[in-house]
Every structure is written in C-alpha cells, then in structure tokens.
Amino acid sequence: MTTTPTARPAAPATGRNWRAPAAACITVLLWASAFVSIRSAGEAYSPGALALGRLLAGTLTLGAILLVRREGLPSRAAWPGVIGSGLLWFGLYMVVLNWGEQQVDAGTAAMIVNIGPILMALLGARLLGEELPRRLLTGMGISFAGAVVVGLSMSGHGGSSVLGVVLCLVAALSYAGGVVIQKPALRHGSPLQITTFGCLIGTLACLPFTGVLVSEAADAPVSATLNMVYLGVFPTALAFTTWAYALARTTAGRMGATTYAVPALVVLMSWLLLDEVPALLTVAGGLLCLAGVAVSRTRARRAREEAESATA
Template identity: 35%
Template sequence: MNLHLASPRFLALAGTVVLWASAFPAIRVGVDGLGLAALSFLRLAIAAAALLVLAPFAGVRLPRRSDLPLISMCGLSGMTAYQILLNWGEIHVEAGTASLLIAVAPVFSVLLAGVFLAEPLTRNVVVGSVIAIAGTAVVTLAEGFSGFSAASLVVLAAAVVQGVYHFASKPLLRRYTGLEVATYAMVAGTLFALPLLPWTVGAVVSAPAGALGAVLFLGLLPSALGFVIWGYAVARLPMAASTAALYLVPPVALLVSFVWLGETPHPIELIGGAIAVAGVVLINRRRAVAAGAREPQTVPTVATAPG
C-alpha cells in the first residue's frame, strides 16, 4: 500500500466521501419513517448542536455582525432549503439518482459567480455547464418521458440552492475557516427550520427505530463529522486533489444505495451521471488553475455536500 494514501489527510478525505455518499440512502430511510418536516429539522438541529459543542475546542470565532446577512443567506439556502428540497425529492427519487443530480451544484455556483462576482465565464465554464446540464437531462429521462417526475425537478432545485450556498459562502471563506462557515450556516439553517418543530415532535413519538437511527447518523456523521474531517483534509492537501475526490461521491452513493437499499441504477442514469460529472470536472479544472494563480487556498464547500 502507498504510505501516502494511508496518511491521516487521505483517510480523512476518503472518510468524507463515504460519509457524504452514505447520506443519500440514509435520507431515504429517514424520510420514510419520520416524514419530510421532522427529518429536515432534526438533521439540522443535531448537526448544529454537535458543531456548537465542538466549536470552543476547534477555535471557532464569533462572526462579525456585518457578516450576519450573508451567513443567513448561506443558512437559508444551503441548509434549510437544501435539506427540505432534497428530502422531498428523495421521497420519489432513488438515492443514487439524487446523488447524480446533486453533483451539478457547482455549475450553478459558477454561473452565479459569473453574474454577481464578475468572474469570467470562459469557454470551459460555458461548455462544461452545458455538458453537465445535458447529463442531468439524461439522468432525469433515463426511463423515458413516462419516467419523468416533478420530484426530479425538486432535486435539481436542491442543487440550485446548494450552488447559491457555494456562491454566498465564498466571501465568508476569505475571513473564516471552512469549519466556522459550516457552523454558522448550520446554526442559521436550524433557526430558519424552527417552523417545522411542531411536526417534528409528533413524528418522533411514532417513528421507528431505524428512522431515528438514520437521522442521528445524518446529523452526527455526514453533517457534523463530515465537515470537520473535510476541513482537516483540504487544509493539508492541494485544492485539485480535494476537488477531484468529490467526483467520487455519486459513484460511492450508487454503491452504498445498492448495498443498503437494493437500488439498481438504470444504465442510462450511469451514462448521464458520467456526462454530468465530466462537465463539472471541466469547470473545476479552470477554477483550480485560476485559484492557484490568483489567491491562497480556501476550504471549498460542497453538498451535499453532504447529501
């Protein structure tokens, strides 16, 4: 075995990929037993509580008051709206399929940055975006037009709001660490999700043990621990290696979904997913080169991060 691949930083990166990929099938289990509202609120609340407990030991600082509007945008888009939309979509969309659709979130992030942050929309960005969106169309229509459902659009909407989170968090990452931004956003997202609390109480009382275990897993591992070890890994690895590892999340999610839920992806879905990931790779290739030339490395944030 290559000793470098057995180092803590690579193990942390591999652990992040597995945790974030496992979130997609765990959502299917949780939403079946808890329902949309309870799963969305509990995952955010559990993750926020865990990160707040860790915060003093990890040196997490209080945010500046002037950054609270941007933090609120990150919490509302990347946490509250993302959780609700993804969980809603996975009621009808298989976990592996959802992971393929969420993989295009960086496309929307880049396009927003081009419009609002005046980042150049190069040929690679435009071509990569078209390729990625074409790939999602193939995934969505894998079983023909009769297999198309509004749930696929809901999952794509989750990818859009995750792209908004990436875009909104970029200025914050110049002043705070990735763990700090994740903690701020998770707490803000939990506050925005408080209207779901009445439905949560009733759902927890009658929820099966498997669903409660799934939401504990989602809150403590993919959401909380995932951000911690992701931050550890990317702080010690080149940006290109960290970004490339995220391309493994959809295939690992497909594998975990097959083992855990018995889901077998349609061959056309696999082709569409490969096309979508290829488009994101093309976009990130340009971004990685530009980032290395213009500014210090920051901690990228993703989806899905965490399922």
C-alpha cells in the first residue's frame, strides 16, 4: 500500500458551509443510538470483548471503504496522532466505558463522562492554542448542567462503586485526550485515513480479549451480536469518520460542545424505541443540553457570516 500525498482540509467555501455541521449532526445521532445498542450487546458480552468486536467490525468496514477509494496510508507526520488517538480513544475509552457502566448506574455514568467535552476544550486551548470564547464556555456550562439533571433523574437504578466512578473518569480523560491528539493528525491525512488507522490501532490494542470474544460469541443471542456489529459499522466506522471531517474544520472545544446533544437524543430514542417514558426532570435536562449547544454555536455562526459579508 502506497503513501498518499498529505491531505489538507480544503478552505471552507460559502456553498459548502453546511457539510461540517451536517457531519457533526450525523455523528451525534449515531453516537446517541449507540447507547441503545450497548444495552443489548452489553448483556451478553463483557467490556473487553464488546470493545474488540465493535472495533473489528469498524476496522473491516473502514478498510473496505479505504481500499475502494484507494486512499492508501496517511503521511508520516499523521502517525503520532493516529497512534495516540487509536490507543486512547478507540482502545482505552471503549473498554473502560463499557466496564464503568457495569459498575455504576446510568445516571452517574452520564454525569461523569460528560466532563469529557469540558476537558477537551481546556486541553485544546492549552495544547493546540485554541480560543475559549465566553459564549462557548457559557454554552458548555449550560449543557453540562443539563447532563447533570439528566444523570440525577436516572440515578438510583442500580448501585455504584468507587471503581466504576474511577473508570468513568478515565473514560472522560481518554476521550478528551484522544480527540485533542487526533486534531493535528487531520492536517496530514484525510478523515477516512485517520479514522481507519486509528480504529485499527485500537483493535490491535484490544486483541488480548480475542479468546473472551470467541467464547462469549458462541453463547450470545443473535440480537446481541447484531447490535455489536451495528456499533462497529455505524457509531464507529461512519460516526467517527464524520466526526473527523467536522473536527478538521473547527476546534476541538466546539466539537466537544456539540456532543452535549447526545444525552437529549438518548432520552428521545429510549422513549421511541424502548418505550421508556422519561420523567419531567429528564426532559428538562435534555432541553438544557440542547439549549447549551445552541448557545455555544451561535456566536461562531454569526462571526462567520459577518466575516463573509465583510470580504464580499
């Protein structure tokens, strides 16, 4: 396989401004759907086996697309980011999140993991020199408050342990760190390349769970295995690629703020697909999450429009 020339994000054109927001929306919708699928797959598969099965499905899907498109390898400069994000985000994050959610109730997990976008913005400012506009911080604060409300409304349905809390904190840290490490790599490779090889690195890191996966797959119901495959093809292969596409065109902090729409969508999907009628407090928290996302994005959109009108 040959190395392709360095792929750099194209300068945003007025007629294409919708593509990055559309990619971010696809990511958020698919990541929200993942929580519904994880409930089924997680009943039959242990954390490590579920992560490996999901990553295998994702890697095979991405690899096939990469071969069809003949994109080859990203440039050498991209590999530190590919390896770092592969180990932290695709590998460590998926395992510890699956494990942590078995040790704490859903509400506690949601509250702790949603620290991730805040850490992402802070790390992006510190390590990548990204700005932290007041509007972004305000919006993230509103969304995090909404995530806490959602978490509190869901807490109490199962015990929580110190180990589970620590695991969810590790998940939040690895999520934020993986995204910030991935961002510079997108200057040296296409979103498909960076996602494909990041997913491959994560798969290799999870290979010690191969025996457990094979053993559990033999006894798992077909529905659980299909949900695991779905997690690999859509919330992993497709959603991580659309995420990388959008991330290459904005800051890590703004992308992190966008993911606060996930808790609201999870509440809605659980209601529609699982007949889980949300409490009023849960609905209120979901609306707060969405309001915070709107606040965090407003100024960026307005600033772009003003800049475009000034240069017209």
